[in-house]
Amino acid sequence: MKKFALLLVLILTIPFFVVGCTDKGEANYTSYTLFCEYDEVNHTLDGKERVEIFNKYDNTLGELKFFLYPNSFSEGKEAVSSSYFNRAYPTGEISYGNIGIESVTSENEALVYQVNEEGNILTVSLQEEIYPNERISVDIEFTVKLANINHRLGYGENTVNFGNFYPVLCVYENGFVENNFATNGDPFYSETANYDVTLSFNKNFVLASSGDVLSESENGDNIVVNIEAKKVRDFAFTLSTKFQKISNTVGDITVNYYYYDEDNFEENLMIACDAMTTFQELFGEYPYKTINVAKTNFCFGGMEYPNLVFISDEVADAETYKYVIVHELAHQWWYSLVGNNEFSEAWLDESLTEYSTALFFEKNEQYGIDYDELIEGALRSYRLFIGTYKDILGDVDESMNRSLSEFNTEPEYVNCVYTKGVLMFDSIRKTLGDNKFFKCLENYFDEYKYKTVTSNDIIESFSKSSKTNLKGFFNAWLNGEVVLDNE
Numbered sequence: 001m002k003k004f005a006l007l008l009v010l011i012l013t014i015p016f017f018v019v020g021c022t023d024k025g026e027a028n029y030t031s032y033t034l035f036c037e038y039d040e041v042n043h044t045l046d047g048k049e050r051v052e053i054f055n056k057y058d059n060t061l062g063e064l065k066f067f068l069y070p071n072s073f074s075e076g077k078e079a080v081s082s083s084y085f086n087r088a089y090p091t092g093e094i095s096y097g098n099i100g101i102e103s104v105t106s107e108n109e110a111l112v113y114q115v116n117e118e119g120n121i122l123t124v125s126l127q128e129e130i131y132p133n134e135r136i137s138v139d140i141e142f143t144v145k146l147a148n149i150n151h152r153l154g155y156g157e158n159t160v161n162f163g164n165f166y167p168v169l170c171v172y173e174n175g176f177v178e179n180n181f182a183t184n185g186d187p188f189y190s191e192t193a194n195y196d197v198t199l200s201f202n203k204n205f206v207l208a209s210s211g212d213v214l215s216e217s218e219n220g221d222n223i224v225v226n227i228e229a230k231k232v233r234d235f236a237f238t239l240s241t242k243f244q245k246i247s248n249t250v251g252d253i254t255v256n257y258y259y260y261d262e263d264n265f266e267e268n269l270m271i272a273c274d275a276m277t278t279f280q281e282l283f284g285e286y287p288y289k290t291i292n293v294a295k296t297n298f299c300f301g302g303m304e305y306p307n308l309v310f311i312s313d314e315v316a317d318a319e320t321y322k323y324v325i326v327h328e329l330a331h332q333w334w335y336s337l338v339g340n341n342e343f344s345e346a347w348l349d350e351s352l353t354e355y356s357t358a359l360f361f362e363k364n365e366q367y368g369i370d371y372d373e374l375i376e377g378a379l380r381s382y383r384l385f386i387g388t389y390k391d392i393l394g395d396v397d398e399s400m401n402r403s404l405s406e407f408n409t410e411p412e413y414v415n416c417v418y419t420k421g422v423l424m425f426d427s428i429r430k431t432l433g434d435n436k437f438f439k440c441l442e443n444y445f446d447e448y449k450y451k452t453v454t455s456n457d458i459i460e461s462f463s464k465s466s467k468t469n470l471k472g473f474f475n476a477w478l479n480g481e482v483v484l485d486n487e
Ligand SMILES: [Zn+2]
Pocket: 001, 002, 327, 328, 331, 350, 353
């Protein structure tokens, strides 16, 4: 995600988990088969989901846990912090949404299930334990009620956004990881999986989604679309009656830009294409056929999903809008392909994504954003934040390695994770030199694409590639020991 606070200035270990990658091959990926129908009058989505799970772990599983993000919009929850309230709620009134679980079965046998009080976790008790290397298939029927909110999930004036709309299997480490909701950042963590999704919606809508559309047919007033998304970390889509589409290609990849109310669509498509070219050259191949960039009503700057990014229609400045496109596309490498727990170790994807954005502008001078000025701007922003907050609060926690809930304020989160993240990667690059640094990025991507990483993994990967022990270096930055607050 890209926070608005940063956009205005145009830049202006966390717990070290024990388990690293858990990927044991494509055949063992979880598969999701979804049938969903959207009712645009009541703003509800009826869904049926079949989740086929292979127990690739060393333990038997007696229960399964799923994350229920739509409940973060339910009554009593804070879906956005107060500073985003007006951007989020188009009518100025708070609006609620949620997910109701209608049934959970396996092979037509009802299973006992429970949604916890917080609403974030669905626990399904299995009738028989699944042993390592065994498979199980679970069917979940659910209804999502959308809030009237310009958010990842919700309907606004221009688009209906479906990010994180279905029950998603929690990642298993030493037990299922149960993330909390958060108003800062992206509280998500999921593994690469295969998706077969059938969506039915009123034929006045145009769809932008993850994956590739295999077929389309009409059914009364609705259009029914079948989509395949293989080896992706998540599945999302957005609908609009206003979408226009412009496309181009980068090698074998089709780049689509969905927009409305706009004159800059050719330039915005061009920078998206340039970003795909540059990031493939710098990090490695984008292994899918399609990337969709969709303008949406969205209270933050943008949001990333596999093969699909949302760009907020509230980003009025054309240069900032382009910056957000590049940032969100960099997430295809950092978050989508190389995954991490975005709740507990947000720096892993956000710091590297923000730095990758600076690299894009360095390699593409035609956009007129100077790399050195970006770095200097980041340093100025960071010093200003430290100075201001030290005056107010006396002391500031400058560590980057915290979970989303451990950041005390939004500026603290943005400055420690995004701004300081840029400075950290610039500093590593200057220490190692360009050859070693870019080799580190390439090797890290190659080693961990489709997998999940922890802070230890990136430190070890960079140390190995550069033949330099970078543990002390990284930890000094991550723990907040590097002093940046004086000239
Ligand atoms: Zn981001």
